[in-house]
Amino acid sequence: MEWKDIGNSIVTMAPALGGLLAPVTGGVSAGIGAGIAVLGKAFGLGENPSPEELKTAIAADNDASLKIMVAENEFKLRQRDQDIDEMKALLADTQSARTRQVESEKATGNRDVNLYVLAWTIVVGFFALLAFLLKIPVPPDQNGVIFMLFGALSTGFGQVLQYFFGSSKGSAQKTDLLAKAPAIKG
Numbered sequence: 001m002e003w004k005d006i007g008n009s010i011v012t013m014a015p016a017l018g019g020l021l022a023p024v025t026g027g028v029s030a031g032i033g034a035g036i037a038v039l040g041k042a043f044g045l046g047e048n049p050s051p052e053e054l055k056t057a058i059a060a061d062n063d064a065s066l067k068i069m070v071a072e073n074e075f076k077l078r079q080r081d082q083d084i085d086e087m088k089a090l091l092a093d094t095q096s097a098r099t100r101q102v103e104s105e106k107a108t109g110n111r112d113v114n115l116y117v118l119a120w121t122i123v124v125g126f127f128a129l130l131a132f133l134l135k136i137p138v139p140p141d142q143n144g145v146i147f148m149l150f151g152a153l154s155t156g157f158g159q160v161l162q163y164f165f166g167s168s169k170g171s172a173q174k175t176d177l178l179a180k181a182p183a184i185k186g
Helices: 003-010 015-021 030-042 051-060 064-108 113-135 143-180
Strands: none
Touching: 003 015, 003 030, 003 051, 015 030, 015 064, 030 051, 030 064, 051 064, 113 143
């Protein structure tokens, strides 16, 4: 008996859990372990049941389909909690960067010139390389290097735009969404 057999047998009742377990043939990852844990707890087997124990418990329980659906919802809830925790960490990281910038300017009384010089260098470099690519044909043996540089500058350009124009607004929207989200009771 393997986890994929259990996944295949419950996939119609619990698509997330069944789909998670169905391809498993070897070791168990953290995400799969969370799915196994909620199934095990639903059937009173603890958080680390063997495939055989779980298969036997499912076969012997008249309310197995209901317990599997409850486990599915518990698993989805755990996944949502993880998503919220990740979003909180991302927001905290963004807030930390903003706070560092503000505190630095308060402490020194000056703006961080290096930040603006670097940002303008990336923006000017991006548009200069874009103009160069539009006006001058690139030799075929050099296009790999040029396009790699263009890719790096495009990424940097996007980050500059996000830092100065996008991240604050997006962070504020995400903070508002998190504040309005219903509390998760466990």
